[in-house]
Amino acid sequence: LTRENQSSRRERILDAVFFFMILGPALERFRNGPPSGSFTTAIHWAFVAIGGLGLFRGVFFGKEETPAAPAAPEPVAAAAPAESPPAKTLDETPSDISRAARWDADLRARGRYTELAALLAFLVPGLGHIYLGRRAKGAIAFVVLTGLFGWGIGISRGECVSLAVDEESGHRYAFIAQVGAGLPVAFALLNTHAYEVKHALGIPAERPPEVSSRFSDETYIERLPKLDEGLLYTMIAGLLNLLLIYDAFLGAPGGALRPRDEAARGTTPPLPVVAAPATAAPPPEPPPPVSPAPPVEANP
Amino acid sequence: VSLLSFAAVCAATAYCCTVVKEDGIDRVTSGTLRLFLVLSFGIAAFGGIIEVFTLLAG
Numbered sequence: 001l002t003r004e005n006q007s008s009r010r011e012r013i014l015d016a017v018f019f020f021m022i023l024g025p026a027l028e029r030f031r032n033g034p035p036s037g038s039f040t041t042a043i044h045w046a047f048v049a050i051g052g053l054g055l056f057r058g059v060f061f062g063k064e065e066t067p068a069a070p071a072a073p074e075p076v077a078a079a080a081p082a083e084s085p086p087a088k089t090l091d092e093t094p095s096d097i098s099r100a101a102r103w104d105a106d107l108r109a110r111g112r113y114t115e116l117a118a119l120l121a122f123l124v125p126g127l128g129h130i131y132l133g134r135r136a137k138g139a140i141a142f143v144v145l146t147g148l149f150g151w152g153i154g155i156s157r158g159e160c161v162s163l164a165v166d167e168e169s170g171h172r173y174a175f176i177a178q179v180g181a182g183l184p185v186a187f188a189l190l191n192t193h194a195y196e197v198k199h200a201l202g203i204p205a206e207r208p209p210e211v212s213s214r215f216s217d218e219t220y221i222e223r224l225p226k227l228d229e230g231l232l233y234t235m236i237a238g239l240l241n242l243l244l245i246y247d248a249f250l251g252a253p254g255g256a257l258r259p260r261d262e263a264a265r266g267t268t269p270p271l272p273v274v275a276a277p278a279t280a281a282p283p284p285e286p287p288p289p290v291s292p293a294p295p296v297e298a299n300p
Numbered sequence: 301v302s303l304l305s306f307a308a309v310c311a312a313t314a315y316c317c318t319v320v321k322e323d324g325i326d327r328v329t330s331g332t333l334r335l336f337l338v339l340s341f342g343i344a345a346f347g348g349i350i351e352v353f354t355l356l357a358g
Contacts, residue, residue: 137319137328144312151305229305236309240316247320 103251107132118249123182125149125241128248141244149181149237153188156230157223161188174231180238180245188234310340 104114112132121128125145129138152160161178164170171178178185190197198205314336315328322331 136325140315141319144315148308148312151308233305233309236313240312243316243320 107251114249114251118245121241121245121248122180125181125184125237125244128245132248137247145181145237145241145244146184148233148240149184152230152233152237153184154230155233156227158188158191159227160230160234161185162192163189164193171231174235177235178238180241181234182241185234185238306343307340310343311336314339 107114107117114132117128117132119128120131124142126138126140126142129135129141131138160171161175162171163175175185195205195208311332314332318328318331318335322328
């Protein structure tokens with residue numbers, strides 16, 4: 001496999017994961033019914049539609065395969081150098097796959113691994129970028145996504161992350177989307193299922209009171225809109241973190257190459273798609289020697 | 301609070317979607333701002349249309 005095909009395969013695996021996770025909010029919504037208020041419903045479906053359309057486009061129309069590069073640059077006929085197409089450098093190649101390959105190779109040359117960056121980005125939003133040396137990006141991502149997730153947890157009092165089997169308190173489909181936020185989800189899950197965890201570890205814990213139906217509780221019904229909002233924010237945070245995992249793994253696949261990477265490229269081995277220049281430019285001719293000006297004779 | 305949270309969600313979405321596409325602080329900032337405006341006004345308009353139709357149907 002060439003490096004480009006590997007990148008393409010890795011992208012498609014990520015696309016499949018995205019496509020699966022975007023189903024979480026939709027399944028949760030079908031199970032629970034529409035949220036309170038038509039405006040909230042519109043916002044919810046707008047986000048789901050934007051994400052779904054983006055993923056659909058990425059999965060089915062986003063790939064542009066790079067033609068296989070020759071193993072060695074073919075010699076260009078000296079008789080017709082002007083007719084041969086100019087050799088494209090990787091910077092001019094329109095494919096995102098090549099850019100991802102360059103991104104991966106540059107980082108490996110500096111001792112950084114995109115797989116580890118993706119794992120760190122999954123565990124803590126922004127940590128993968130910090131590992132790759134993009135501290136500003138990582139710090140902003142951490143603040144934005146952890147803040148959004150924490151906000152959702154806060155307004156729902158931690159009840160929006162739950163794998164309970166009962167229909168009223170469990171949000172298993174939403175969890176498919178929430179899990180993208182990584183360790184914060186794990187902590188929220190531990191908080192929600194504190195009794196089950198303590199019971200499994202043999203730690204004495206007070207069993208939560210049995211409730212026949214939470215919908216008989218007026219205060220719970222009053223808090224339902226907030227629970228809905230919390231579900232929405234935590235799901236969005238989980239799905240948005242997938243984009244950051246994508247970015248750490250493939251390096252802003254839609255963007256331009258970074259000047260810092262270009263500066264560090266002196267130590268990077270050339271990629272196979274980079275074609276050597278067809279003809280070397282002739283060295284510039286040395287300027288003609290300037291003869292010293294004849295001495296000006298003084299006018300007698 | 302609802303407007304603030306709506307703006308926060310739009311801002312987070314705009315940033316994360318721009319980061320995948322752009323790099324460099326100036327390009328990320330301008331791209332985030334542009335997408336934030338498109339998202340917030342677009343979704344608000346979409347929600348407003350739904351509200352109007354709901355009111356008319358009611």
